Amino acid sequence: MKRLKLHGFNNLTKTLSFNIYDICYAATPSQVKEYIEYIDDAYNAERLTQILTDVANIIGANILNIAHQDYDPQGASVTMLISEEPVAAQQLSNTEAPGPLPDAVVAHLDKSHITVHTYPESHPENSISTFRVDIDVSTCGRISPLKALNYLIHSLESDIVIMDYRVRGFTRDVGGKKHYIDHKINSIQNYLARDTKNRYQMMDVNVYQENIFHTKMILKEFDLDGYLFGMEVDDMPPRQQREISERIKREMMEIFYGRNIQKGMRLM
Known part of the structure; x- marks a missing residue:
């Protein structure tokens, strides 16, 4: 594709907001405590910093500053200031294709940032614990943060x-014409690897004229064993298995659709 000749710096701001949810059934206070401790260890500030460092490498950024913090009783945050590395940015592409997987990260915006925050929470009435990670990747330069999406999904199983x-914003070419986007995009899904598309059910809500793209995904397969913490499916009678499955599926569907679902409504 022919490179657009700009008048000065690329002033477009490209922002990817990426939220993941992990659902768990923990029936007793001790199981909830153990689950929160497990999440706090698996997603501590040190590991999250490494993930964001890999993201910076994927999108061709120099890391200027890192601030990270673990919280008591739970949760962690990392903020990373980055700037575009000119040589790396020229070698990277914004075409609609999946970015690298975790085992293929290559080490190589201007005044941009990456942030991550974790939110573990639980409710005693339904024994459901929900863990949320929010990641924002904002670039002011040529490369799009969508190239890091594939890596993030594979790093944070959810x-x-x-x-x-x-x-957002606009940049000008040498003739003075404004450009409100500098790469073609039909859907965020086009940046995802095939195995991800096979594992998840996906839905798009895009506003093309405003350069706003929204995709949400939910796992296709449901295996109760994968959602239990401190217990096994074989230790439960069938009725209890059905009741717990109903609670977990309801939690997942409510998060996916962003609304509460009436009790008694048939779930997937």
Whole structure:
């Protein structure tokens, strides 16, 4: 594709907001405590910093500053200031194709940032614990943060993924014409690997004229064993298995559709 000749710096701001949800059934206070401790260990500030460092490498960014914090009783945050590396940015492409997987990260915006925050929570009445990770990747330069999406999904195995991509502002070419986006995009889904598309049911809500793209995903297969913490399916009678499955599926569907579902309504 022919490169657009700009008048000065590329002033477009491209932002990817990426939310993942992990659902767990923990029946007793001790199981909830153990689950929160497990999540806090698996997604501590040190590991999240490494993930964001890999994201910076994928999108061709220099890391200027890192601030990270673990919280008591739970949760963590990392904020990373980045700037575009000119040589790497020229070699990277914004075409609609999946970015690299975790085992193929290559080490290589201007005044941009990456942030991550974790939100573990639970409710005693239904024994459901929900863990949320929010990641924002904002670039002011040529490369799009969508190239890091494939890596993030594979690094943060999750039940539900909700993504928003927005291109804001404008940049000018040498003739003075404004450009409100500098790469073609029909759907965030086009940046995802085939195995991800096979595992998740996906839905788009896009506003093309405003350069706003929204995709959400939910796992297709449901295996109760994968949602239990501190217990096994074989230790439960069939009726209890059905009741717990109903609670977990309801939680997942409510998060996916962003609304509460009436009790008694048939779930997937």
